Amino acid sequence: MVAKKVFLIDDDYIFRTAADILIKVSEITDEIIQYENGLEAYNALVELKDKPEELPELILLDINMPVMNGWEFLEELKQNPTLINGKPHIYILTSSIAPEDLNLSKKYEFIKGYITKPLTKADLKKMHNTLIKECTKV
Amino acid sequence: MQRNRDKTIKPDGQKLSITQLPFPIISLDQNLEVKECSSVLRTLFDFDRVNHQPISLQEIIGKLPKSFLKIRSSKEFNRTSLTENVEVISKKGELKWYKLSLHPDEYRLCYYLYFDDITKEKIALDISLQAEKTARIGSWEVDLINHKVFWSEMTREIHEESKNYVPNLETGISFYKEGKHRDRIVKVVSESIENGTPYDEELILVTAKGNEKWVRAIGKTEMVNGKACRMFGVFQDIDKAKRESIKYQELADRMRVAVASSNIGIWDYNLLEDRLLWDDNMYKLYGISKEDFSSEFSAWENTVHPEDKERALQEVEISVKEGKEFNTQFRIKTQQGTIRHIHGRGKVFRDKDGTPVRMVGANMDVTRIKKTDDRLRQLLNITENQNKSLLNFAHIVSHNLRSNSSNLSMLTGMLLEKTDPESHDKFLEMIKISSERLDETLVELNEIVKIQSDAGKDLQWVKVNPALQNALESINALIEEVDPEITIEFPENLEIYAVKPYLTSIFLNLLTNSIRYRRPGQKLKIKIKAKVLSTQTVISFEDNGKGIDLDKHKDKLFGMYKTFHGNKDAKGVGLFISKNQMDAMKAIIEVKSKVNEGTTFNLCFSNND
Known part of the structure; x- marks a missing residue:
């Protein structure tokens, strides 16, 4: 296991359930916390404000969600960078194949990657490797 | 003192010397040599010398005329008078003309030559x-x-x-x-x-x-x-x-024909006297007879459409004050009550102090152009809207179809790779749900495509009340459960130009929205009203529910798969379909809302079929 904690933010419970299993078999982490929209995840981060050690190492973020979508969530992080403290690797996970979404994601430099669904083992393997590199660096 | 004192015999026999005559004259011998000259002549030609030396004719007039030379060379005495005009340059350098009249004196065998200064006449003649x-x-x-x-x-x-x-x-x-x-x-x-x-x-x-x-x-x-x-x-x-005048006349005629046939009226306003002159076309344009027009600025002002008057007057004022060209459009109301669109242009003329004195310009009836323009704009709007729908469509395909299809591919992949054999049944269950959702999405998409391709079809006068009752009946159970206070305020037989099933579907959607997004702990009140105006009928649904933050969501409100309340039942397709149905009926849906106060949807239908 390379991460203690992973945030999985997606409104589609089928995707969440499937992704949960895939992440676990990829040996990234055992603790996956699921959120249905950006606001839930944002509130969770606010609660961890004084405990940076409890921040997740990885955040997988869907774009199209009710209440607070992925972009709005990223905008909040941009305004309050101390919430993540540069720690979690953030990946966008979307079913959108629109190029404008990909371009928009480049606006946020703290994003590690942009993945178009379906999520595959290969994707998770790459994330795994990047996380290891980060750990050995420290 | 005078050596050559010749004597002239006067008819009365008295002898008179030429020198004393009060006019310029000389006597000449047969060879035209000067015998005697009057002192007036001496003064005239500046020979007024003390010693009175003899002078020759050449000295006086320069080169002799041909007729004179002939007399000189002839042996015969010349018995006829003759006159010659000669040009003489005076000793002062002036150019003078003299008429010389030569008169023979047969008795004495001499000639008298009279000098007449014709310089003035000559100049006058030359000038003429x-x-x-x-x-x-x-x-x-x-x-x-x-x-x-x-x-x-x-x-x-x-x-x-x-x-x-x-x-x-x-x-x-x-x-x-x-x-x-x-x-x-x-x-x-x-x-x-x-x-x-x-x-x-x-x-x-x-x-x-x-x-x-x-x-x-x-x-x-x-x-x-x-x-x-x-x-x-x-x-x-x-x-x-x-x-040039013919050419000008032709141009003017051509201009007149052009102006007469082009619906252009010319006006000329005298600012100092408040006098407005119109050509015949102006009267035609404004549908006023000459007798009814008072030729004052206010007479024009009165014809301008009330909604355009203030702006038009302001533009005239700016033009007069700042010298900006008057170039604008406004509407007028003719005496017959028709409304015309006029394009007016004008220029202000000023006196040398810069005071505006006159304004001249032209008016053109652009009603038809305006109408075509409006139609084009309308078409453009439709095209823009269709474009938006297409984008929305792409979005749906991208999101809803792909999210389900990618779930399917992910789940089947995990099944085939036996990723987690214990969850086998769970995977199958999720595949079933995903394929059902995919099917549902396709049905909705089909519905939308149908609305858009049927746009404008089946439009007819529909009774509003039965359509509303239909909608209410279909959610009978829900109404009984929530028990809202529904008031209906419109005439029993109100009709609008619409598509009946769409109308029921929209009513149903608005009612269920109101019920779904009611404020907890508050009695839900829904007020359904209709307002019949001259050009349109507006049906409104007003509730006291949660309301929508329009500042944040206005643009997306009628988009597909947009939800705003964090409600898990919300699929974000209802308002999108309603909007499409309204578009298809060429009607407009508007929303007013305040968070925690309520929402009002206005459905605006045109009264013209």
């Missing part, structure tokens, strides 16, 4: 000749008794004839262009000879060189005892001016 030349005026004269015709040099020049051309009355007339020009001159000349009436005509000549030329021919006849004896007159070459 010059004027003739400049104005291109030639003169002519016909002696009707001796049938002699005289043409001045300019007259010849106008006819492009040589200097020695000898004209007569007939040939004079034959210069006029054949046809109406010659017929006319023959007529006026004959009349003039017969009755003595003068004439003044503008006609075309064909010159000796074959060029056509406009001339002004003026003639007059002198009558003696009721008989014409002499005709005289002038010719003026007016070719250049006439041709």
